[in-house]
Amino acid sequence: MQYKRKISEQIYALVILLSIISCVAIYFAQQTGQYENNFVLQQILFFIVGLGICFLISKSNITFVRKHVFWFYGGAIILLLGIVLKVPFTQEVNGATRWYRLAGFSLQPSELVKGIFVFVMAHFAAKYEKNSVKQFFVLASLGLPVLLLLYKQPDLGTTIVYFVTAFTILLVANKSWKWIVGITTTAVLSVSFFLFLLLNHMEWLEMLGFKKYQFARIFTWLDPASDPDGAYQVNLSLRAIGSGMLTGRNGNVYIPESHTDMIISSIGNQFGFIGVSCLLIVFILFIKVLIEAGLTMKKSFSTYLFAGFAMCFAFNIFENIAMSIGLMPLTGIPLPFISYGGSSILGSMICTGIMLAVIRSDSELE
Template identity: 40%
Template sequence: MASHNRLSSRIDYRLIFILLLLFLVSCIAIYSAQSTGQYKENFLMKQVVAYIVGTGIIAGIITLDSDQLRKITWYGYGFGLLLLGFLIVAPSGLAPVINGAKSWYRVPGMGSLQPSEIVKVLIILALAKVIADHHEKNQLKTIQTDLFLLLKICLVTLAPTLLVLKQPDLGTTLVFFAIMVGMIFISGISMRILVPIFSFITLMIGVIFYLVLWQPDVLEKYLGVKQYQFGRVYSWIDPENYQSTTGFQLTKSLLAIGSGETVGKGYGNREVYLPESHTDFIFSVIAEEFGFIGSSIVISLFFILIYLLTKIGMEASNPYDTYICAGIMSMISFHVFQNIGMSIGLLPITGIPLPFISYGGSSVLGNMFAISLVFSIQYHNKKYMFASKNTIS
């Protein structure tokens, strides 16, 4: 009985419960979306299978402790770069171009696999190792050591970012950047370095925004940004004038969300046709059918999830685990903010899915891979605490 109690205390059942609720929300929303969508596939069944495989990933990763994860980090990171790099030269039969991007491998019997979803987590592991190793080797902090750490963090993120931009996939690139920024702020680098750097970045974003609106040819010529990506910005600012082209999804999304009002139209009673509602715009489906109340519940689930990630990270037995939790929290937070933000017109449309809810096997597997690391941290952290207790007694 004592052994069973120890095992139970090493697993965070609150986290399991939140994941279960998100899974149920995903199934309910996808089933409704696919019934009125433009496709005839059974997306719900594929989503369930992805969750089952993801559960297997959690069961496997939870057996690995921090030391084991650190040993295999660079192998995983290198493998991720290999997958992204091979996409560039892979034949169309293996890596087809979908919606203007070459981001997926066609896997026989499994559908498609988007390696960048897995690489997001591999970047978190690599950055966590870089930061932890740096602090272990440099006990005395100086401006020089902080700058060196910042350089290493940027280089680790840069390699996969360039490969993803080649696809091109701007949405995933933004996620990589969000992960990097989140981990930079928790890395211990002096704010005397970070404040001027991020002030400059903010200024550059403003300049790019100006160029997109008034001189798009400059970005297209020197940075290779595609014209359709400019259209997303234009339709975000003035969706009504682009509702027949690039602003179609946003105007329909706003109409669906607004028509849901307080309590929604009821399950399965959607009236607004919205393409890709089972993927990027799944939040619009929830808002139309369950209204402001249903949408608020979903957002609250994500707040609780992020709170649990923060709590587990703060209670971790070593800094490496804390860095991992911070990276995962940054990734999920950005996904949620960006997806819901684009659905309500607060942010431009970037094709970023809503974690654990939007349809997408690669997205589910990537998020479950990330959460499996959190389960591993919690599991082995509790084990360490009990071991210490027994040693003292």
Template identity: 60%
Template sequence: MQTNNRLRESLVVIICILSIISCLAIFMAQQTNQYNTNFFRMQVVYIIIGFGTVFLLSKLNITFVRANILWVYLAMVILLVGILIPNPLVSTINGATRWYQFPGISLQPSEVAKSMFIIVIAHFAAKYERVIWKQLLITWSLVAVILLLIMRQPDLGTTIVYFVSAFTISILALKSTKLVITILASLVVAVSGGLYLVVYHVTLLEKIGFKSYQFRRIHTWLDPASDPNSFYQVDRSLKAIGSGTMSGNNSSSVYIPESHTDMIFSTIANQFGFIGASLLLILFMLFIHQLIIAALHMKNSFSTYVIAGFAMMFAFNIFENIAMTIGLMPLTGIPLPFISYGGSSTLGNMIALGTILAVIKNDDTSLSRT
């Protein structure tokens, strides 16, 4: 119990520090005068609301949630289906329908639903872990529905995040080493085949529902000279990071499109240099490390699967966001967890933290020993 409490406290402390960095970075991003809105003040409000959410969710009775898991899944499906049905609350932005629009605020359901998704998949993975075929059939049938709904928005980046989280839980739940190796080998073949189609036969993918702009980003990533306009954002990001030198560029801010959201790591590297960017990476590594330690420390498999799913979700988000700012990965709309500006992303991450704290607290009293 004392170990669990220490784990919970360390996670909260790390997120508090990351939240302070978020506010400072957003304030710095505003100094380029490219925005009229006071994003700094709004982010402070979002973080306060977020920590209130963390406090409430940390008291959650996980046994009750698992007993009503089908209702949780149904609520998630309704959230995601509702955004695809034409209605006054939904609007199309840049060809995508991802947000509910309320007076003064917007809500991206795919961000909020991440925690519900991981809880559901972990529950069924633990419940049927002794019957592999049943486990795979049920969990991936549930996963497929959610992935298709998110792809319809369309939101390829978030779809990949959901897939990676579910895949991690599924691999951990399998007790057959041969099956794990077979699945991993099949995934490598599938990804390689997908990349081949993207590069040489993209029209085939467009016929099954993918959008051309999604692949344009990949083509630009592979060959920046093919589309200088699309590479502009990454080019500005690289210049900002490079001009940050060792301790930061104190003379003037470098203009970076979306410097307070997707490209906020570039702002941090520009303003605080290699030292500041490295300290941020260390904090992220400590956070993921604590999640891994927590997953290994859990006594029932459900708790292990939930925390491992969150650990992979955050690790993938962090890697993809930072990698795209330095040109190692294609541009996506994935924000930097706990750092990027945004009400939906902040709330979604805080919901995840609250859920993790509740799972750690209820580890000994969860629905069963699974």
């Protein structure tokens, strides 16, 4: 009981530390003069609201939520479906419809429903853990609608995060090595087939709904010299990070979206290799705590949930940083707890609140 209380305290402490890092990073990012708004003040307000919601969720009755999990899943589907159908109050930015906008505030459902998605996957993985076949088809039936709705926004980067998260829960929960090998082999073959189509039959992928700008980002990533305009943002990001050297530089390098998706480049520019390393250490500690929490849980549901959240955050962090330094194609995905944005902060805080509630619920068995 005391050990799990210690884990909860560590999660709280790391989240607050990341919140402070975020506000400092955004302060320096907006010194380039490209923004008029005071994003630091707004981010502080987002964190205050987010921590409040996190605290309330942490006190929720997990048994009650699991009994009514379909209502939460249905609500998530409705939120995502409204974006795809472009109902009133949806907002289109740069050709993508991913937000609701009402009374001057924007909400991105794909960030808000991450916690619900992981909770639902973990719940049904535990419910059918004794039947590998049924478990696979139930998780696939629940996961595919969410993935398709995310993809149709279009939001390929977030879709990949959700897919990797669900895939991790499925592997951790599955008790059959035959199914684990089969699922893994199928995933590898599917990725290989996609790459084959990308290089040889791009028109087939377009028929499946992939967009030309997505192909352009991939080819620009593979060969930046082929499209200097497409590689412009990543090149600026690399220049900013490189110019920060060991301890950072005095002054700022212009980077588009330096307070949101590309915030790691601003941190690298201002605080150098040491600053980025410190941030990565905090992230690693956060993921380590989640993994340790999952290993100490008594309920299989709790273990699956922490496995899902650990991978969700880890892959999200990797994808954001990798795209900023040219290791992955450019995607519009925020850095958890660090990038500016109410939806991103609120989504991360919802996930944190769920984890804290599950720790408390699991401790009741002891």
